[in-house]
Amino acid sequence: MSEDREPPPVTDHQNAELEDSEAAEELFVSGMESPEGLHVPSEVASGGSNGPKAEQILLDDDTEDLFAEATEEVSLDSPERQPILSDGPSPAITPVTPVSIGSRVELGAFDRSPEEDEDEQESRDTLDIQISVSDPEKVGDGMNAYMVYKVTTKSCLSVFSRSEVCVRRRFSDFLGLHSKLASKYLHVGLIVPPAPEKSIVGMTKVKVGKEDLSSVEFVEKRRSALERYLMRTVKHPALLKDPDVLQFLESSELPRAVSTQALSGAGILRMVNKAADAVNKMTIKMNEADAWFEEKQQQFENLDLQLRKLHASVESLVCHRKELSVNTALFAKSAAMLGNSEDHTALSRALSQLAEVEEKMDQMHQDQAYADFYLFSELLGDYVRLITAVRGVFDQRMKTWAKWQDAQVMLQRKREAEAKLQYANKPDKLQQAKDEIKEWEGKVQQGERDFEQISKNIRREVGRFEKDRVKDFRIVVVKYLESLVHTQQQLIKYWEAFLPEAKAIA
Amino acid sequence: MDDSSAETVLSVSANSIRITDVTQDGDVLTFAITSQKLNSSAGVCVFRTYEDFDWLQQSFFSQENVPGLQGIIFPPLPSKAFPLQSSTQAKALKQLGFLALGQNWQSYCKALEFYLQQAATHPSLCKCKALDGFLTNSESPGKQRGKKGIFNRLSQAVEEMRKESHKDVDNFFQNERNKNTNLAASSKLATEKLLDVVMTEQKLALACGHFSTSLHLCVNQDDAAAVAFSKVCLKLSDIIEAVKRNFEKVASNNLSTLGLGLDLESRYQEAEKEMLFRRTCKLIELETVKKSTEKAKPHKREVMEAFQKAVEKEFSLISSVAKQEIERFQASRVNVLRSFLIGWCEQQLDTAKECAQLYSQHLEAFKNMYSK
Numbered sequence: 001m002s003e004d005r006e007p008p009p010v011t012d013h014q015n016a017e018l019e020d021s022e023a024a025e026e027l028f029v030s031g032m033e034s035p036e037g038l039h040v041p042s043e044v045a046s047g048g049s050n051g052p053k054a055e056q057i058l059l060d061d062d063t064e065d066l067f068a069e070a071t072e073e074v075s076l077d078s079p080e081r082q083p084i085l086s087d088g089p090s091p092a093i094t095p096v097t098p099v100s101i102g103s104r105v106e107l108g109a110f111d112r113s114p115e116e117d118e119d120e121q122e123s124r125d126t127l128d129i130q131i132s133v134s135d136p137e138k139v140g141d142g143m144n145a146y147m148v149y150k151v152t153t154k155s156c157l158s159v160f161s162r163s164e165v166c167v168r169r170r171f172s173d174f175l176g177l178h179s180k181l182a183s184k185y186l187h188v189g190l191i192v193p194p195a196p197e198k199s200i201v202g203m204t205k206v207k208v209g210k211e212d213l214s215s216v217e218f219v220e221k222r223r224s225a226l227e228r229y230l231m232r233t234v235k236h237p238a239l240l241k242d243p244d245v246l247q248f249l250e251s252s253e254l255p256r257a258v259s260t261q262a263l264s265g266a267g268i269l270r271m272v273n274k275a276a277d278a279v280n281k282m283t284i285k286m287n288e289a290d291a292w293f294e295e296k297q298q299q300f301e302n303l304d305l306q307l308r309k310l311h312a313s314v315e316s317l318v319c320h321r322k323e324l325s326v327n328t329a330l331f332a333k334s335a336a337m338l339g340n341s342e343d344h345t346a347l348s349r350a351l352s353q354l355a356e357v358e359e360k361m362d363q364m365h366q367d368q369a370y371a372d373f374y375l376f377s378e379l380l381g382d383y384v385r386l387i388t389a390v391r392g393v394f395d396q397r398m399k400t401w402a403k404w405q406d407a408q409v410m411l412q413r414k415r416e417a418e419a420k421l422q423y424a425n426k427p428d429k430l431q432q433a434k435d436e437i438k439e440w441e442g443k444v445q446q447g448e449r450d451f452e453q454i455s456k457n458i459r460r461e462v463g464r465f466e467k468d469r470v471k472d473f474r475i476v477v478v479k480y481l482e483s484l485v486h487t488q489q490q491l492i493k494y495w496e497a498f499l500p501e502a503k504a505i506a
Numbered sequence: 507m508d509d510s511s512a513e514t515v516l517s518v519s520a521n522s523i524r525i526t527d528v529t530q531d532g533d534v535l536t537f538a539i540t541s542q543k544l545n546s547s548a549g550v551c552v553f554r555t556y557e558d559f560d561w562l563q564q565s566f567f568s569q570e571n572v573p574g575l576q577g578i579i580f581p582p583l584p585s586k587a588f589p590l591q592s593s594t595q596a597k598a599l600k601q602l603g604f605l606a607l608g609q610n611w612q613s614y615c616k617a618l619e620f621y622l623q624q625a626a627t628h629p630s631l632c633k634c635k636a637l638d639g640f641l642t643n644s645e646s647p648g649k650q651r652g653k654k655g656i657f658n659r660l661s662q663a664v665e666e667m668r669k670e671s672h673k674d675v676d677n678f679f680q681n682e683r684n685k686n687t688n689l690a691a692s693s694k695l696a697t698e699k700l701l702d703v704v705m706t707e708q709k710l711a712l713a714c715g716h717f718s719t720s721l722h723l724c725v726n727q728d729d730a731a732a733v734a735f736s737k738v739c740l741k742l743s744d745i746i747e748a749v750k751r752n753f754e755k756v757a758s759n760n761l762s763t764l765g766l767g768l769d770l771e772s773r774y775q776e777a778e779k780e781m782l783f784r785r786t787c788k789l790i791e792l793e794t795v796k797k798s799t800e801k802a803k804p805h806k807r808e809v810m811e812a813f814q815k816a817v818e819k820e821f822s823l824i825s826s827v828a829k830q831e832i833e834r835f836q837a838s839r840v841n842v843l844r845s846f847l848i849g850w851c852e853q854q855l856d857t858a859k860e861c862a863q864l865y866s867q868h869l870e871a872f873k874n875m876y877s878k
Contacts, residue, residue, distance in 0.1 A: 295728070299726075299728055299732070302726070306720070306723065306724045309720050309723075310717070310720050310721065310724070313713070313716050313717035313720045314717060316713045316716065316717075317710070317713045317714065317717055320706060320709050320710045320713050321710065323706050323709070324703065324706045324707065324710060327699065327702045327703045327706050328703055330699045330702065331696065331699035331700050331702070331703050333699075334692065334695045334696040334698075334699040334700075335696055335699075337692045337695065337696070338689075338692040338693060338695075338696045340692075341685070341688040341689050341692045342689070343685060344836075344840050347840050347843060347844070350844075350847060354847070463731075466731030466732075466735070467731065469731070469735060470731060470734045470735050470738060473735065473738045473739075473742075474738055474876055477738060477741065477742050477745070477872060478869070478872060478873065480742075480745070481745060481865060481868055481869040481872060482869065484745075484749070484865045485862060485865045485866050485869055488858055488861050488862035488865055489862055491854075491858045491862075492855065492858045492859055492862060495851055495854050495855035495858055496855065498851050499848070499851045499852065499855065502844065502847040502848045502850075502851050503844075503848055505840060505843070505844040505847070506840075
């Protein structure tokens with residue numbers, strides 16, 4: 001049921017405002033429709049995660065009443081949410097709650113349903129959707145050349161029109177997708193997986209047509225990164241249903257993503273970070289009502305440092321393994337030469353066999369280096385970038401909070417202005433002031449709702465992220481162990497084959 | 507290895523010679539050498555420094571009354587070891603190669619041990635009094651500086667390089683010289699390349715150690731997710747530790763078998779080269795004398811002819827000794843290399859089997875941890 005509901009965060013900014021006023025209207029409407037709901041006990045009001053929501057709605061419905069109290073200047077002066085909402089004296093306030101069940105449910109749909117769905121989704125999505133990025137093909141020549149990748153989506157999920165779809169996409173298409181998702185979801189606190197980095201050096205080599213090992217490696221690295229990016233994106237229950245994602249995976253023609261020059265994954269995050277820095281510099285000290293967020297932020301900062309350190313360790317490991325492969329190959333050559341210089345037949349043959357064994361070991365070292373790299377180094381790199389996205393989301397929350405606070409300040413000003421006008425006897429200006437107050441009250445409510453929403457979303461997203469993190473690492477460790485076991489077993493075969501050769505030397 | 511003389515001066519069994527200990531006092535290394543007396547069950551233990559070894563080698567070179575001495579392939583003595591300080595580590599590696607590696611001078615001691623064993627089993631050298639004294643006298647040869655042999659490092663001088671390529675009169679020796687030139691170069695190169703491999707393996711072990719430590723530092727108990735993640739990190743840390751130990755073992759196997767073997771082979775090829783060079787020098791001397799004799803004025807001719815005969819005799823003695831030495835050397839080196847290659851293969855095979863089992867256990871345990 002809840003799957004069919006569209007989440008309130010809408011597809012573009014223009015609608016957002018509309019949605020605000022729609023919601024506000026709805027609340028007013030529901031507030032006036034069922035006056036009998038006014039007598040429901042307050043237990044309902046404070047139930048679970050919907051508590052704050054209910055209180056929010058109270059504010060809207062009781063606009064008229066509050067204004068009546070405004071002359072007393074009881075609660076409106078204080079900028080904090082709580083005193084305004086939990087205004088004691090008027091019994092009419094509390095029972096309004098059940099009236100707003102309709103809209104509350106709608107707002108809550110996005111909160112609750114994905115949580116329930118998530119567990120189902122988790123066990124399902126690893127089986128029910130498989131995306132592969134393959135067959136990199138160079139299109140065009142010279143500096144205008146680009147690589148096109150085949151994206152194959154295999155799934156029996158209902159969101160897809162066919163069980164298997166194949167499309168061709170270029171790198172800027174991926175960046176375009178990410179920039180769309182980021183602009184839609186970052187500000188409501190969804191952790192949007194970052195797209196792979198642009199690389200001028202890497203791409204230039206490919207464009208220029210250098211068919212050497214480093215450009216082949218670069219293309220492979222990129223292909224793998226694009227695959228992981230798509231898989232991460234569709235694993236997110238909300239993103240999977242996003243029309244842009246579906247269009248990306250299914251439609252054969254995709255409008256060319258422009259201005260991706262500036263908007264790579266890193267570009268978006270830089271923008272987010274810049275905005276976050278600007279917020280911080282505004283010396284807004286957020287009154288963190290929820291210690292969870294502070295703790296989590298600290299944890300993520302620590303994790304970031306740890307992962308970066310791990311990444312550096314793994315890079316060093318990969319580097320040394322490659323060196324070992326090179327040196328083993330050189331040794332193999334020198335052993336072959338020694339075998340050739342040798343007169344004694346059996347010794348000569350044994351030495352040549354030695355050279356062959358060493359060559360095979362060289363190949364093994366290379367393979368293991370790739371395993372090290374693709375399993376660990378890339379995983380750690382992905383997570384370092386993901387954490388940047390997570391921190392971006394925390395910063396968005398602060399921004400949202402700041403916006404809400406600003407709205408409250410404005411509202412206060414408007415109220416003060418109105419109060420002054422009351423005594424100034426300018427009726428037309430007074431009406432305008434009242435209108436502005438209404439407008440800003442709406443904004444305050446929206447600000448608070450947004451803040452609640454983003455906080456909720458972040459909690460859920462972080463929970464999902466941490467589960468995924470453990471799962472991802474577990475999978476990688478298993479794959480790594482399997483590669484180690486395989487390598488050792490190969491090695492045993494090589495040594496067992498060589499032993500009789502060595503013994504045969506008479 | 508049959509000795510033509512009935513009397514052997516060596517009073518200990520060649521195969522029992524061992525270097526059992528090494529102590530370091532500042533810059534000086536002292537080696538404990540034990541051996542078994544031939545005619546009794548008594549053991550002998552003496553203490554020697556590198557200077558003593560050097561004295562022994564010089565004594566070999568300067569023996570008198572050994573016909574064709576210059577035709578002997580003298581067992582190569584490793585270069586002097588300088589106790590490692592960080593600034594001279596690179597220098598030690600350059601000078602000693604494999605022998606500089608390994609813990610507590612293990613490889614170096616092994617090389618010295620081989621040296622003594624090779625000398626003790628050599629048909630001529632085993633009769634050298636100096637060897638017996640070296641192995642059995644409680645007093646060290648001390649600061650005796652015997653006559654400095656003229657045989658060391660003759661091949662270094664540029665002029666000598668020209669002599670080295672002097673055409674031979676005997677096919678057997680010409681072939682041997684060509685072979686030796688190739689083998690000496692190849693074995694030296696192979697030794698260096700294997701050394702590079704071992705150094706890289708050691709670097710890899712270190713890198714694994716760092717990675718493993720970093721993983722250990724990722725442990726935190728903040729909440730359920732952090733605990734689960736820590737568990738994964740710790741397990742991975744254990745696995746990387748295992749990878750590290752594997753690299754250390756593989757490197758150590760390489761070092762103690764093939765590395766040592768190639769090093770020995772390489773140095774022995776050099777020793778053969780020096781012997782062949784000495785003979786070539788003698789050949790050149792002979793040819794020079796012949797030419798002078800032909801040109802000599804009649805009244806000097808008889809003296810010259812006598813001299814020529816002497817040189818001819820020397821040359822032919824050297825050549826016959828050399829031939830025997832070469833045959834002996836060829837046989838023994840094949841055996842030596844064979845045993846090193848087998849040892850290398852068997853050790854690496856054992857290590858690979860142990861490691862495969864360990865990794866499999868880790869894999870099983872890890873999968874079981876999360877099978878629920």
